[in-house]
Amino acid sequence: MSIYHIAIFLTVLLAWKLTVETQLMDSFFIGDPVLVFGKIVNWFASGDVFRHLWVTLVETLVAFGIGSVLGLVVGLWLALSPLASQLSSPYIKGFNAMPRVILAPIFSVWFGLGMTSKIALGITLVFFVVFFNVYQGVREVSPVVLANAKMLGASKRQLLRSVYIPSAMSWVFSSLHTAVGMAFVGAVIGEYMGSAAGMGYLILQAESVFDINGVFAGVIILTFFAIALDYGVGFVERKLLHWQPREARTIGDTA
Amino acid sequence: MSIYHIAIFLTVLLAWKLTVETQLMDSFFIGDPVLVFGKIVNWFASGDVFRHLWVTLVETLVAFGIGSVLGLVVGLWLALSPLASQLSSPYIKGFNAMPRVILAPIFSVWFGLGMTSKIALGITLVFFVVFFNVYQGVREVSPVVLANAKMLGASKRQLLRSVYIPSAMSWVFSSLHTAVGMAFVGAVIGEYMGSAAGMGYLILQAESVFDINGVFAGVIILTFFAIALDYGVGFVERKLLHWQPREARTIGDTA
Amino acid sequence: EPEQKDVTIAVGGKVALYYLPLNIADLKGYFADEGLNVQIVDFQGGSKSVQAVVGGSADVLSSSFEHVVNLQALGRDFVGIVLQGRYPGFALSVTPELGETWTSAADLKGKKVGVTAPGSSTNAMVNLLLKKAGLTPDDVAIIGIGAGAGVLAAVQQGQVDAVVQADPATTLLVDEGLAKVVVDTRTAEGSQEVYGGPMPAASLSVPQDFAEENPETVQALVNAMENSLQFLQTATAEEILEVLPSEMMVGGDRDAYLKMIEAVRPSYSPDGRFTDEAMNTVLAVMKEENEAVGNAEIDMDATYTNEFIDKAIAGE
Amino acid sequence: MNSQPSAEGRADFARAGAAIEPALLLENVVCTFPSRENPNGTYCAVSDTTISIAEGEFVSIVGPTGCGKSTLLNVASGLLDATSGRVECRGAPVAGINRHAGYMFQSDALMPWRTALENVVAGLEFAGVAKREAEDRGRAWMARVGLSGFEHSYPHHMSGGMRKRVALAQMLILDPAIIMMDEPFSALDVQTRQLMENELLDLWSADRKSVMFITHDLEEAIALSDRVICLSAGPGTHPIGEFVVNLPRPRNVAEISHSPEFQRIQREIWEVLRQEVLKGYAQNKK
Amino acid sequence: MNSQPSAEGRADFARAGAAIEPALLLENVVCTFPSRENPNGTYCAVSDTTISIAEGEFVSIVGPTGCGKSTLLNVASGLLDATSGRVECRGAPVAGINRHAGYMFQSDALMPWRTALENVVAGLEFAGVAKREAEDRGRAWMARVGLSGFEHSYPHHMSGGMRKRVALAQMLILDPAIIMMDEPFSALDVQTRQLMENELLDLWSADRKSVMFITHDLEEAIALSDRVICLSAGPGTHPIGEFVVNLPRPRNVAEISHSPEFQRIQREIWEVLRQEVLKGYAQNKK
Numbered sequence A, B: 001m002s003i004y005h006i007a008i009f010l011t012v013l014l015a016w017k018l019t020v021e022t023q024l025m026d027s028f029f030i031g032d033p034v035l036v037f038g039k040i041v042n043w044f045a046s047g048d049v050f051r052h053l054w055v056t057l058v059e060t061l062v063a064f065g066i067g068s069v070l071g072l073v074v075g076l077w078l079a080l081s082p083l084a085s086q087l088s089s090p091y092i093k094g095f096n097a098m099p100r101v102i103l104a105p106i107f108s109v110w111f112g113l114g115m116t117s118k119i120a121l122g123i124t125l126v127f128f129v130v131f132f133n134v135y136q137g138v139r140e141v142s143p144v145v146l147a148n149a150k151m152l153g154a155s156k157r158q159l160l161r162s163v164y165i166p167s168a169m170s171w172v173f174s175s176l177h178t179a180v181g182m183a184f185v186g187a188v189i190g191e192y193m194g195s196a197a198g199m200g201y202l203i204l205q206a207e208s209v210f211d212i213n214g215v216f217a218g219v220i221i222l223t224f225f226a227i228a229l230d231y232g233v234g235f236v237e238r239k240l241l242h243w244q245p246r247e248a249r250t251i252g253d254t255a
Numbered sequence C: 001e002p003e004q005k006d007v008t009i010a011v012g013g014k015v016a017l018y019y020l021p022l023n024i025a026d027l028k029g030y031f032a033d034e035g036l037n038v039q040i041v042d043f044q045g046g047s048k049s050v051q052a053v054v055g056g057s058a059d060v061l062s063s064s065f066e067h068v069v070n071l072q073a074l075g076r077d078f079v080g081i082v083l084q085g086r087y088p089g090f091a092l093s094v095t096p097e098l099g100e101t102w103t104s105a106a107d108l109k110g111k112k113v114g115v116t117a118p119g120s121s122t123n124a125m126v127n128l129l130l131k132k133a134g135l136t137p138d139d140v141a142i143i144g145i146g147a148g149a150g151v152l153a154a155v156q157q158g159q160v161d162a163v164v165q166a167d168p169a170t171t172l173l174v175d176e177g178l179a180k181v182v183v184d185t186r187t188a189e190g191s192q193e194v195y196g197g198p199m200p201a202a203s204l205s206v207p208q209d210f211a212e213e214n215p216e217t218v219q220a221l222v223n224a225m226e227n228s229l230q231f232l233q234t235a236t237a238e239e240i241l242e243v244l245p246s247e248m249m250v251g252g253d254r255d256a257y258l259k260m261i262e263a264v265r266p267s268y269s270p271d272g273r274f275t276d277e278a279m280n281t282v283l284a285v286m287k288e289e290n291e292a293v294g295n296a297e298i299d300m301d302a303t304y305t306n307e308f309i310d311k312a313i314a315g316e
Numbered sequence D, E: 001m002n003s004q005p006s007a008e009g010r011a012d013f014a015r016a017g018a019a020i021e022p023a024l025l026l027e028n029v030v031c032t033f034p035s036r037e038n039p040n041g042t043y044c045a046v047s048d049t050t051i052s053i054a055e056g057e058f059v060s061i062v063g064p065t066g067c068g069k070s071t072l073l074n075v076a077s078g079l080l081d082a083t084s085g086r087v088e089c090r091g092a093p094v095a096g097i098n099r100h101a102g103y104m105f106q107s108d109a110l111m112p113w114r115t116a117l118e119n120v121v122a123g124l125e126f127a128g129v130a131k132r133e134a135e136d137r138g139r140a141w142m143a144r145v146g147l148s149g150f151e152h153s154y155p156h157h158m159s160g161g162m163r164k165r166v167a168l169a170q171m172l173i174l175d176p177a178i179i180m181m182d183e184p185f186s187a188l189d190v191q192t193r194q195l196m197e198n199e200l201l202d203l204w205s206a207d208r209k210s211v212m213f214i215t216h217d218l219e220e221a222i223a224l225s226d227r228v229i230c231l232s233a234g235p236g237t238h239p240i241g242e243f244v245v246n247l248p249r250p251r252n253v254a255e256i257s258h259s260p261e262f263q264r265i266q267r268e269i270w271e272v273l274r275q276e277v278l279k280g281y282a283q284n285k286k
């Protein structure tokens, strides 16, 4: 977070405010940054928002966790088992293209109206993003590194741990950045379709009475948490992928 | 499409039918495969569905095309311009986490109720999936291949065309598989939120009258088209990535 | 001659019985008879249809009249031009166990109540009932469950103890034996009990400017709607059913659907006029239930006009 | 083995070894690759090649670049299935990875996500050796290849020669019965190369492993081997000469090249190869 | 240049060249890398090195493996910024890529998504040469490096030596004024290597380019060069010897090694290097 980021942020806010003031766009749709800010402050001051935020964050994190791990496991499995991959491929592609929102009622039949159904929805979004990247990442393993590990006596399991997974890691992390967003989307849409609490519930409530400022307040809060989670992913990524070859640099290199 | 695929497909149908027949689950929620099939046949026989299908396919394809190209261009740009990347990164992450459904009304203000607003929604989904992968893919370019191309006199533009893009291609295609799904999801959700035509409209109509078979019929038709589009992507992928090093094989190798 | 022949009407949940007058006018060709080329755009929820009209992507709004009042409070001047329903048609249904011992809304304390969406008209109705029973909204858990198949699932699995829904959900719940109606605003008495008077339901409304610039178009719309309302008053349920395409038949069950039509028929407006009594009721309710309306000066006379409907009736 | 310009007495050793079950046997091996030049074309890299390596024998393979040496090692190691022919290791047909063999690849094959030391101990780790012990042995090997102090460097932070030495340690630490090396020392300076060669000879003579060694350096080939096999230029590579090296052991790599016997063999091999290369080159140049 | 065991007359040539603007000048170059051993540690690969190459001069650089030869080439080519020191090319400081130079890398640097021919013509394509003409010239170069018939093969379908030759053609086709090569021929058999060396000498003598050539093969270094520079073992590599080669040109690489002058220089270099390697090795081995 540099001074530039703050400058850009303020510029965006100012542009927003000006758009509204000059009626370039209708504040009925884009709200008013001052009122949105007031709403956020109000929510936090009154403590109303915490319960909803908690629900959404838990749903998001759980969906993110389970979805990623599932994507990783299934991705590895199918990438290493051509037969399974061939047989399941049309189903995976089909499910991926299925509009999940339509499944929301079915999920609430199966998982109830609580967090579980939102988590399930989030998982269906996160899973595919991670899956496709892991699948491709494994197939991109350098053939000679793989051959070397085999010659060194690695078992299937050890190949997985020592070659396939590290090699696919940058693919995994790339997908995790998308997946963070998907997990939030899943949780919020799920709540939006039917729930008793959560940021999606709050947003829907505001929308029902055309309180666009409330809608944006909710969206902005979500966005901040998404960015925070993404920084977390980035942090782990830098830890795990520090070995990656980059262009060589000497000390004192100013370029 | 092998005999196995068909066998699996029939097994799934049978399991579905059995679940309904044995009342393991209520057909009110999961439909009845025979009726769903009847519905699909009916739709195609009466020709009702073609108009809707056409609308959805056009929206999907356009969103897929524009979203992918945008993701590619922006991904390349940001990956090669560290400053731009650093400044925009929180916004990109934030937008990615924004529940797009909330944007639907704003899109209809900007783009009307026709196809354009659905395409816009689809683009916001496709874009990020492609973007994150291109971004990572570019950064994974082999430093020595890059250095070599530079020494051979490649300009920035030529580096892009001859090194960055080919090198990131397998990343792009991996994301395109996810993006196919996202484009469909975007179009259908857009229609579902408000429209006068399209598969999403059809599904919403069916849902309003509790016609779960109609909902599934719509979903299944969409799925088939998604698989078809994905095969198309896979076809182009095999054409473009035929150079990729795989484990060496001799002719007559039975493994 | 209408000034604008192509008219887009936005509606949230088109095939619901709530908007039957609109659908009849469309299906029986009354709009076409008036020289209009109407396109009905369906939205996933009422508020989305409102946004479409405010944003200018649709011309005419078919929604509950409460939205018109709410919009005025937000500085958007809409006028109701014809009323489709005179009673909201919502019903509070409770699980059979709860139904057996039901006395009043006070029994809802500590229960989970399903509404179509938080903040919606169904939510408002729950709030009103609670207030009458001396409770606050915090005494129950309000759960948004939509208006589709999820409603049945939620009740069946005991995820909610009570729901406020319109038809077809209510009828389906009762037919399946999942719930018992305890408060019913499909009738005058029910509306009186909940809202303290006849509560206007679905209406057609247009932005103020649209009405001023296109009086002939509006007149044509209203004429068509008036014909539709007359048809609903005079036709038998079978005749009505004849008009509707099979896709609109809930669950595909003809007899059940006939029953449903019979049940909701009284809630349709007989003449499409806005009555003072109804206007007072809706204002009083909205003042209590909607924060924006509560804080605003509302000029009810600006929210509707009977000018067109009167002409339409006179023209018959 | 079409021509056999020098079939001295020690050749019997190889034969005899073969009879009492060779350590490694390639028999009538053919390797045909799909060709890129035309869609359905094929490229016959190796044709009808028979090579047998006795237990404890050190065999070098030389041949023009691109003739098929690496392909043969890939077949012998079980990484590549031959189009036809028989591959046996210690009497058993090779199916899948050849578990008796250690293989040092021609190209960089280190795991880039592991440090030098982690790479060296990878094989021990796979074999389930305790971490402490593996690291101790790994460190000792890092020192043997002259890389003490670079234990925690990643491969892309090392020079080409250093990576090669890590790969060498990585393979030798496992003490394989059959050692296969594909130009292991070509990225090393002459002096380091001699140190490594002596290191290899020490190891080999300690418990007489079998070695299949590919090199472009004839001196190296002769100095180290019991037998040098020459391959023809591709396509359709096959052995065109076999030279038994009867120099006494132990040998000192740096000095042996002055012996007349050495120089004779070198001249002979040189002659065979030179014609072969020129032939291939002329062919290619059209 | 601490020690300078052999500073014959032709050394003046180099000096003089330097005075009238050297083709390439590295002055007091220091390269320090971040070290992986401890978080804030550094590794001084090259320390205070001055090398000047005159226009038309062929300079070879030899040194123990891992000493910093590739690092120096990277600095000279502008790919790597030195920690301190001056780098000039034809009188102008090198900022960014050195546009006068062609660089053949030590490791595989071909674009895997291009066929051999497409790789060879890449530089021409970048320079805007018409496709037809580029392909014709590319084909001719493929033949010169003995790879006719492999135009449409992808790099991973070629052997190590074949890839090297493609890289050679890829660089030489551009006819750069300054040629930098990092162990270009180490993956080639002796005969092919000589063919390629002669090819390189032909090209070089045609219009007297400047060459900076890294090799581990002393014979090669002497046979080709005007001057051979020896580097010390790392860390803190710097030149420890400079040997001017006064053998007459044109030279035939295969024959020249028998001349006594050649053998004298070889022995001298050998001696300097041997001590250096042993020192480095002992150091590493602790």
Ligand SMILES: Nc1ncnc2c1ncn2[C@@H]1O[C@H](COP(=O)(O)OP(=O)(O)OP(=O)(O)O)[C@@H](O)[C@H]1O
Binding pocket: B248, B249, D033, D034, D035, D043, D045, D063, D064, D065, D066, D067, D068, D069, D070, D071, D072, D106, D234, E153, E156, E157, E158, E159, E160, E161, E162, E187, E189
């Ligand atoms: N996967 C493959 N697909 C097609 N052709 C291949 C493949 N691998 C090798 N070849 C071809 O087989 C021939 C032999 O290759 P190989 O790598 O075995 O040569 P080599 O003797 O090891 O050469 P070098 O000394 O240059 O390493 C070459 O002509 C090469 O083009």
Ligand SMILES: Nc1ncnc2c1ncn2[C@@H]1O[C@H](COP(=O)(O)OP(=O)(O)OP(=O)(O)O)[C@@H](O)[C@H]1O
Binding pocket: A248, A249, D153, D156, D157, D158, D159, D160, D161, D162, D187, D189, E033, E034, E035, E043, E045, E063, E064, E065, E066, E067, E068, E069, E070, E071, E072, E106, E234
């Ligand atoms: N990017 C880097 N980061 C850290 N250290 C590096 C990096 N690149 C090179 N080094 C170190 O610098 C030293 C010199 O490396 P360089 O590649 O220049 O050696 P070299 O002389 O070319 O050796 P070789 O003959 O084996 O190719 C080595 O010790 C290496 O570990």
Ligand SMILES: [Mg+2]
Binding pocket: D069, D070, D071, D106, D182, E159, E160, E161
């Ligand atoms: Mg090879």
Ligand SMILES: [Mg+2]
Binding pocket: D159, D160, D161, E069, E070, E071, E106, E182
């Ligand atoms: Mg080097």
